[in-house]
Amino acid sequence: MKLQDLEIFIVGNPPPGWGGRYFIFVKLTTNTGITGYGEVYSASIGPHAMKSVIEDVFERHMMGENPENIEMMFRRAYSSGFTQRPDLTVIGAFSGLEIACWDILGKSHDRPVYALLGGKMNDRIRSYTYLYPMEHHDTSAFWTSPEMQAESAVEMVRIGFTAIKFDPAGPYTSRGGHMPAMTDIDLSVRMCAAIRTAVGTKADLLFGTHGQFTTAGAIRLGVALEPYDPLWFEEPVPPDDISSMAKVANTVRIPIATGERLTTKSEFASVLSGGAASILQPALGRSGGILETKKIASIAEVYNAQIAPHLYAGPIEWAANIQLAVNIPNILMAETILTGGGFAGDLINNSIVWEDGFILAPSKPGLGIEFNEELARDNPYQENRLHLEMQDDPCDYKNGNSFTGGSSD
Numbered sequence: 001m002k003l004q005d006l007e008i009f010i011v012g013n014p015p016p017g018w019g020g021r022y023f024i025f026v027k028l029t030t031n032t033g034i035t036g037y038g039e040v041y042s043a044s045i046g047p048h049a050m051k052s053v054i055e056d057v058f059e060r061h062m063m064g065e066n067p068e069n070i071e072m073m074f075r076r077a078y079s080s081g082f083t084q085r086p087d088l089t090v091i092g093a094f095s096g097l098e099i100a101c102w103d104i105l106g107k108s109h110d111r112p113v114y115a116l117l118g119g120k121m122n123d124r125i126r127s128y129t130y131l132y133p134m135e136h137h138d139t140s141a142f143w144t145s146p147e148m149q150a151e152s153a154v155e156m157v158r159i160g161f162t163a164i165k166f167d168p169a170g171p172y173t174s175r176g177g178h179m180p181a182m183t184d185i186d187l188s189v190r191m192c193a194a195i196r197t198a199v200g201t202k203a204d205l206l207f208g209t210h211g212q213f214t215t216a217g218a219i220r221l222g223v224a225l226e227p228y229d230p231l232w233f234e235e236p237v238p239p240d241d242i243s244s245m246a247k248v249a250n251t252v253r254i255p256i257a258t259g260e261r262l263t264t265k266s267e268f269a270s271v272l273s274g275g276a277a278s279i280l281q282p283a284l285g286r287s288g289g290i291l292e293t294k295k296i297a298s299i300a301e302v303y304n305a306q307i308a309p310h311l312y313a314g315p316i317e318w319a320a321n322i323q324l325a326v327n328i329p330n331i332l333m334a335e336t337i338l339t340g341g342g343f344a345g346d347l348i349n350n351s352i353v354w355e356d357g358f359i360l361a362p363s364k365p366g367l368g369i370e371f372n373e374e375l376a377r378d379n380p381y382q383e384n385r386l387h388l389e390m391q392d393d394p395c396d397y398k399n400g401n402s403f404t405g406g407s408s409d
Contacts, residue, residue, distance in 0.1 A: 001034070009373070013314075019314060023316075025314065026038045028100040035103075035104070037103055041283045042386075046386065050089070058093075062097060062101075102320075106365045122325065125326065125333065126358055129335070131149050134152055149194065153203065157202050160355070160357030162202065169187070170402055218244075222252030239261045256277040262287065265296050281309065283310040283313065290320055307324075309321035336359065347375055
């Protein structure tokens with residue numbers, strides 16, 4: 001059995017666009033006719049340029065190879081161009097292709113992917129979601145309204161979630177870390193207070209940031225949030241600054257989580273050895289794929305750390321996250337986008353089962369999904385914007401700031 005053909009789908013994500021502006025899916029076909037699907041997460045170049053990168057990685061390192069030889073193909077991609085170091089773009093392309101290889105292998109053995117990784121450890125996976133506007137909410141006002149966010153939190157708890165995430169402490173700027181504005185600290189505290197009052201002890205609060213603070217600024221905000229006992233303080237400083245993140249972890253009494261912008265075991269191991277975080281959030285469409293992320297999870301075991309796979313992408317990365325989560329002992333929870341329905345659910349014919357706050361372990365072969373190629377082809381992404389983009393403007397210390405939840409526009 002050898003890898004023979006590649007097809008790439010760049011799929012536009014219709015409004016409200018939770019999960020990003022578009023999804024990049026790959027389809028691999030073997031010379032024996034078995035197909036497998038994967039997903040590349042949030043490239044740092046435009047989607048159409050990324051298509052060429054994916055094609056190059058496949059043709060250079062994978063075409064004609066047995067899909068079982070994942071370790072060899074990873075080493076080729078990791079070493080490409082005489083590098084042998086983490087490369088977010090190349091490894092991102094490889095990650096999606098690697099996921100598709102596992103889908104092929106599961107189908108060829110008539111077993112779920114997790115069965116090939118060591119079997120089932122967990123029958124169901126605890127899930128969490130961001131808070132999103134309800135139908136009657138003013139979407140533009142939602143992101144800075146503790147009352148609306150608390151109402152959304154109550155609804156998420158009602159349908160079964162036991163953990164909810166929110167991001168009130170924007171902005172995310174290309175300028176690097178900044179000191180938070182007093183208005184941002186005040187809003188963050190009021191939002192935590194409102195949500196904690198609304199849900200009580202029925203749900204953990206997950207405080208999302210994306211590396212936008214200086215070390216001192218992150219500590220200042222984190223200390224202000226401690227009375228509301230969040231389960232994590234996410235990526236409080238830029239993700240490449242491990243020593244500063246460790247300072248935050250050693251000062252703030254909230255567990256630090258990080259990982260959505262990291263790739264390969266090399267970067268994750270540095271986080272753990274540096275004492276920067278106790279919760280890792282790999283995005284499997286970027287982190288190196290399923291096998292590499294299982295290695296990351298194994299390294300985390302040694303440090304008594306847990307895994308919470310990140311998801312701000314499409315349903316195939318979600319499916320890969322679930323296969324890994326079912327297999328590993330140190331899973332904390334897995335992200336979903338609401339309950340996984342809507343357009344994303346339609347893309348896989350709603351073949352993943354979310355029930356009362358948990359994702360049930362799939363039983364079908366491979367990734368356990370049915371990819372709707374017709375729907376994907378009917379929704380091509382024609383523009384050339386990035387999946388997510390930071391603003392150039394600095395933090396506004398006078399008028400306040402807002403993060404709009406990563407919606408497409």
